[in-house]
Amino acid sequence: MMEDLRKDPDYTLFRPILESDRRFYWAVAFLGAVVLWALALYIRQLIYGLGVTGLNRTVTWGFYIINFVFFIGVSHAGTLISAILRLSQAEWRRPITRMAEVITAIVLAIGGLHPIIDLGRPDRVLNVFYYGRLQSPLLWDVTAISLYFTASTVYLYVPMIPDIALLRDRTTKFKKFYTWLSWGYVGTERQKHILERAMTILMVVVIPVAVSVHTVISYIFSMTLQSGWHSTIFGPYFVTGAIFSGTATLLVVMIFFRKFYHLENYLKEIHFRYLSVLLLVFALLWGYFTFSEYLTGIYGNEPMEMRVIRFKISGAYAPYFWMMVICNFVIPVIILSFKKLKRIPGILIASISVIIGMWLERLIIIVPSLSNPRLPVVSEPYVPSLTEWSLFAGGVAAFCLMFLLFSKLFPLISIWEIKEGRAEGLEAVHQRLESYLPDTPAVQEGV
Amino acid sequence: MTDSPTRPGGFIFFLQVLSISLIWVLVVSVITWILNLISLSHYLHDAQNATLAISLVVLPIFTLLASVLTYVFVGLRKHQE
Numbered sequence: 364m365m366e367d368l369r370k371d372p373d374y375t376l377f378r379p380i381l382e383s384d385r386r387f388y389w390a391v392a393f394l395g396a397v398v399l400w401a402l403a404l405y406i407r408q409l410i411y412g413l414g415v416t417g418l419n420r421t422v423t424w425g426f427y428i429i430n431f432v433f434f435i436g437v438s439h440a441g442t443l444i445s446a447i448l449r450l451s452q453a454e455w456r457r458p459i460t461r462m463a464e465v466i467t468a469i470v471l472a473i474g475g476l477h478p479i480i481d482l483g484r485p486d487r488v489l490n491v492f493y494y495g496r497l498q499s500p501l502l503w504d505v506t507a508i509s510l511y512f513t514a515s516t517v518y519l520y521v522p523m524i525p526d527i528a529l530l531r532d533r534t535t536k537f538k539k540f541y542t543w544l545s546w547g548y549v550g551t552e553r554q555k556h557i558l559e560r561a562m563t564i565l566m567v568v569v570i571p572v573a574v575s576v577h578t579v580i581s582y583i584f585s586m587t588l589q590s591g592w593h594s595t596i597f598g599p600y601f602v603t604g605a606i607f608s609g610t611a612t613l614l615v616v617m618i619f620f621r622k623f624y625h626l627e628n629y630l631k632e633i634h635f636r637y638l639s640v641l642l643l644v645f646a647l648l649w650g651y652f653t654f655s656e657y658l659t660g661i662y663g664n665e666p667m668e669m670r671v672i673r674f675k676i677s678g679a680y681a682p683y684f685w686m687m688v689i690c691n692f693v694i695p696v697i698i699l700s701f702k703k704l705k706r707i708p709g710i711l712i713a714s715i716s717v718i719i720g721m722w723l724e725r726l727i728i729i730v731p732s733l734s735n736p737r738l739p740v741v742s743e744p745y746v747p748s749l750t751e752w753s754l755f756a757g758g759v760a761a762f763c764l765m766f767l768l769f770s771k772l773f774p775l776i777s778i779w780e781i782k783e784g785r786a787e788g789l790e791a792v793h794q795r796l797e798s799y800l801p802d803t804p805a806v807q808e809g810v
Numbered sequence: 811m812t813d814s815p816t817r818p819g820g821f822i823f824f825l826q827v828l829s830i831s832l833i834w835v836l837v838v839s840v841i842t843w844i845l846n847l848i849s850l851s852h853y854l855h856d857a858q859n860a861t862l863a864i865s866l867v868v869l870p871i872f873t874l875l876a877s878v879l880t881y882v883f884v885g886l887r888k889h890q891e
Contacts, residue, residue, distance in 0.1 A: 497848075575867075
């Protein structure tokens with residue numbers, strides 16, 4: 364069976380599941396250690412309470428909510444990019460979609476845990492179900508994120524069934540596990556039709572769900588009368604930022620796993636170039652929304668609003684604000700506008716810069732508004748503690764660890780989609796092109 | 811029932827049936843919870859419109875997702891030949 368598999372032209376995609384080198388175990392050990400360290404500090408927080416964090420009387424939302432908004436934002440690229448590319452039948456999507464969908468499912472699970480960490484008393488999350496009221500945007504969040512998590516997990520799983528069946532039939536590892544998850548898929552025409560129909564329904568459902576989720580996340584800020592938060596453009600601003608940071612994360616993950624699992628033959632430079640165009644568009648959109656957001660605030664000149672804006676632009680948070688502008692706008696626009704710089708190393712730098720910049724954006728939105736309350740109270744500066752930094756590192760490590768473990772169970776690139784692309788893609792594209800283009804005079808005349 | 815990889819019996823079949831059942835348990839729980847929230851908002855005369863609007867979006871999508879999964883699971887088992 365193994366010899367047969369080794370002859371498969373796509374054996375490279377099976378290899379991460381069948382073989383593990385030392386680097387994999389070292390990475391798992393390191394990431395596992397970081398996660399355990401974060402867990403230990405979380406247990407300490409459970410024992411001593413939120414006093415071990417840097418949260419104080421006015422800044423009651425710190426790192427945990429910043430990370431929550433950031434992680435949920437990152438989750439947006441996955442399903443959204445995958446669904447849009449599939450719906451538009453973009454042929455270059457084939458090696459990308461799976462990774463994008465996995466990012467969404469993992470990051471959503473991690474992001475969704477952060478409000479519970481922020482509660483201090485995790486048992487109180489049950490109050491949402493006992494005493495919840497749908498008038499509260501916080502409950503809208505719980506509903507929207509649960510819905511998005513369910514939708515994106517289903518959207519990850521359904522297109523994976525043919526690959527799971529392939530693993531069931533062609534490998535000897537985890538046979539029962541793959542048999543369970545493949546649901547007797549053998550690739551008959553009727554089964555293919557069922558999966559295709561299900562995927563089409565999911566693609567159409569997932570796009571509005573994804574857009575609405577981050578709009579709902581923005582509502583927990585914009586529905587309040589807090590200075591700096593009460594803004595009508597927060598919905599699209601958050602969605603833009605989410606897709607922006609998600610695309611950057613997808614690019615970083617693709618570059619890393621391309622190198623780690625030698626996927627150069629599947630993730631070619633052209634895939635990075637196409638995705639980097641999307642990153643450039645979103646850098647410009649982000650710049651536009653940020654400019655609009657601050658221009659309307661400054662033009663209105665409302666004293667409390669101006670206090671928050673000054674705090675961000677020229678006050679205590681100015682270094683973070685300008686760093687955010689450099690990371691989210693200046694660096695990606697410069698790198699991605701010039702063909703010479705738009706190579707994989709340049710795209711990696713731009714993507715990492717965007718991830719840092721988008722995290723800073725979440726910080727800039729949350730902390731300065733809470734540090735400048737409307738009430739005449741003295742506000743203490745917010746300094747995150749070791750617990751908060753560790754839990755942040757733990758969240759990032761948990762993401763990397765779960766992604767690595769996923770790659771040991773399932774292919775990171777959709778094998779059946781690659782095979783289908785080779786077998787039918789060229790002809791399908793040719794037929795589509797013929798249907799798009801105007802007919803030649805000879806065809807029009809029926810010659 | 812045979813126990814072949816493509817048409818498993820015994821424990822794996824039990825796991826598959828359990829998976830579908832759990833999906834529906836989740837959806838029914840969400841529906842019950844949201845219906846409870848609607849009745850609460852009605853009883854308190856509080857934010858009834860918002861409650862109804864959110865419920866109208868959430869309930870059909872959860873039901874649709876579970877239906878799609880059931881369609882896939884049942885369809886794949888049924889059409890193996």
